[in-house]
Amino acid sequence: MKALLFPLLVLACALPLQADNWLQNGDFIDGITHWYGDGRAPADFAGDNPLAKPDPFTSKGLIIPLKHVAWTKVAQDFKGKSTGGVLTITYMVSPDLAFSDKSDDYQNMPDHIGYDGWAAFNTPPGQWVFFVSDFGSSRGIYNTIKPTLGSSTPQTYHAKIRGLTPLEDKTLTLAFPPGTGTVVILSISFTDN
Numbered sequence: 001m002k003a004l005l006f007p008l009l010v011l012a013c014a015l016p017l018q019a020d021n022w023l024q025n026g027d028f029i030d031g032i033t034h035w036y037g038d039g040r041a042p043a044d045f046a047g048d049n050p051l052a053k054p055d056p057f058t059s060k061g062l063i064i065p066l067k068h069v070a071w072t073k074v075a076q077d078f079k080g081k082s083t084g085g086v087l088t089i090t091y092m093v094s095p096d097l098a099f100s101d102k103s104d105d106y107q108n109m110p111d112h113i114g115y116d117g118w119a120a121f122n123t124p125p126g127q128w129v130f131f132v133s134d135f136g137s138s139r140g141i142y143n144t145i146k147p148t149l150g151s152s153t154p155q156t157y158h159a160k161i162r163g164l165t166p167l168e169d170k171t172l173t174l175a176f177p178p179g180t181g182t183v184v185i186l187s188i189s190f191t192d193n
Contacts, residue, residue, distance in 0.1 A: 020081070020191060020192060021189040021190065021191055022078050022079065022080050022081060022085065022190040022191065023076055023078055023172065023188060023189060023190050024076065024078070026187055026188045026189045026190075027187050028041075028060065028061050028062055028185070028186075028187070031043060032062055034076055035062055035074055035075070035076050036074070036075055036076070037072075037073045037074035037075050037173075038064060038065075038067070038072045038073060038074060039062045039063060039064050039074040039185075040062075040063045040064070040065065041062075041063070042054070042058055042059050042060055042061070042063065044063070045058035045059075045063065057092065057094060057182070057184065058182075058184070060184075060186065061091075061092075061184040061185050061186045061187075062074060062184065062185040062188075063182060063184050064174075064176060064182060064183045064184070064185065065181075065182045066097070066099075066176055066177075066178065066179040066180060066181055066182065066183070067178055068178055068179070068180065069178050070112070070178055071105075071109075071112040071113045071175055071176060071177055071178065072175070072176045073113045073173055073174065073175040073176070074173070074174050074185075075171050075172060075173040075174070076171070076172050077169065077170070077171050078170055078171075078172065078190070079167055079168065079169060079170065080134075080164045080165075080166060080167070080168070080170055080190070081166060081167065081192060082164070082166050082192055082193070083162065083163065083164050083165070083166055084160065084161055084162040084163070084164060084192075084193050085160075085161050085164065085190050085191055085192055085193060086158060086159070086160055086161070086189075086190070086191050086192075086193060087130065087132075087157075087158070087159045087161055087172075087188075087189070087190050088156065088157070088158050088187075088188065088189045088190075088191070089130070089145070089156065089157045089174075089185060089187075089188045090154050090155070090156045090157075090185075090186045090187045090188070091147070091154065091155055091156075091157075091183055091184060091185045091186060092151075092152070092153070092154050092155065092183070092184045092186060093147050093148075093149065093151065093155070093181065093182070093183055093184075094181040094182040094183075094184075095150060095152065095181075096180055096181040097147070097149055097179065097180070097181030097182065097183065098149070098179050098180050098181060099125065099126050099127070099128075099176075099177045099178070099179040100125070100177050100178040100179050101125055101126070102125075102178075103125065105125075105177050105178050106122055106123045106124065106125050106177065107122050108120040108121070108122065109121060109122060109123045109129065109175070112175075112177075113173070113175050115131070115133075115173075117133075118131075118133075118140060121142075123144050123177075124144060124146075125177075126146060126177075127144040127145060127146045127177075128144065128145050128147070128174065128175060128176045128177065128183070129142055129143070129144050129145070129174075129175045130142060130143060130145065130159075130172065130173065130174050130175075131171070131172070131173040131175065132161055132164070132170060132171070132172055133170060133171040133173070134163075134164050134165050134168065134170050135165075135168055135169040135170065135171075136164075136165025136166075136167075136168025136169065136170075137163070137164070137165045137168070139163075141161055141163070141164075143159055145157050147183070154186055160193070161190075172188075172190065
């Protein structure tokens with residue numbers, strides 16, 4: 001028995017520690033389950049012919065086609081486990097992605113997505129936004145993300161988030177200004193520091 005325990009202990013120590021993702025289905029292995037809003041699943045883009053090769057751009061992830069005159073958003077409710085965490089978003093943009101250049105589209109941004117509980121703020125043109133609404137402290141955190149346009153390779157954004165209320169209800173929202181094209185979220189995680 002001791003001979004078996006030692007190799008198992010060595011193996012357990014050799015395996016990398018995986019951070020606990022506070023979000024559900026952040027790898028989208030179950031389609032867009034646990035996500036709500038304007039996102040679409042790869043199945044929505046699959047053709048009727050099961051033998052046809054799927055478009056690699058829309059064959060995985062959370063697919064977010066932009067609206068021409070309104071903001072687009074996706075969100076998930078969750079409970080964070082500590083006062084801070086690391087948000088990591090890996091995404092791709094379609095070659096035709098273009099955000100609105102109208103300054104009015106970026107004024108009082110929370111109002112554009114129906115988040116009336118947020119204080120008004122403006123965002124820079126050409127950037128999308130993530131929000132963490134922390135209902136335990138009745139406050140929130142946001143930041144803007146400027147994608148590299150015309151890039152067909154995955155892009156990754158990391159942010160350290162502090163000042164959260166542990167084990168309280170929260171919502172993570174990704175919001176995109178009006179425009180053309182598509183953003184595909186390939187994976188998203190919110191983990192302990």
